[in-house]
Amino acid sequence: MIICVTLFSLFYVYQQTEILRFAYSEQKQKVIFQELLDKNSILRYNIEKNCSLVNIGSSVANRSDFQMPDKYQLVRLVPSKQGLIFAAGSSSKETLLSRVFGIKRQAEARTINQ
Secondary structure, three states: OHHHHHHHHHHHHHHHHHHHHHHHHHHHHHHHHHHHHHHHHHHHHHHHHHOOHHHHHHHHHHOOOOOOOOOOOEEEEEEOOOOEEEEEEOOOOOOHHHHHHOOOOOOOOOOOOO
16 A cells, blocks of 8 residues: 555656646747747847838938939930940920920828838
8 A cells, every 4th residue: 555655656746747847848938939039020120120211311321422313314225336325315305205294293202100
């Protein structure tokens, strides 16, 4: 009888220690998963911040070789023996087609709320 009680007690203690070990390993996995989720959200924020129009605009404005055009210009390609050559036309030369199909509105940027 004593041997049965002892074996049953040992089995019960072993079972309780295994339950605690599994609980600790599950808790450790949850912590690792939460850290990975945090890193993922930080990386997503960095990507969105670096690809934002404000960041792109400030990086373009800091470059010394970038210039905004003063007025609208038409550019056409002229075929030649060396290849295609750019021939720029000014906006003062308006044709009937450019008057009909010309767009007079300004572009507007709108934010997207997600």
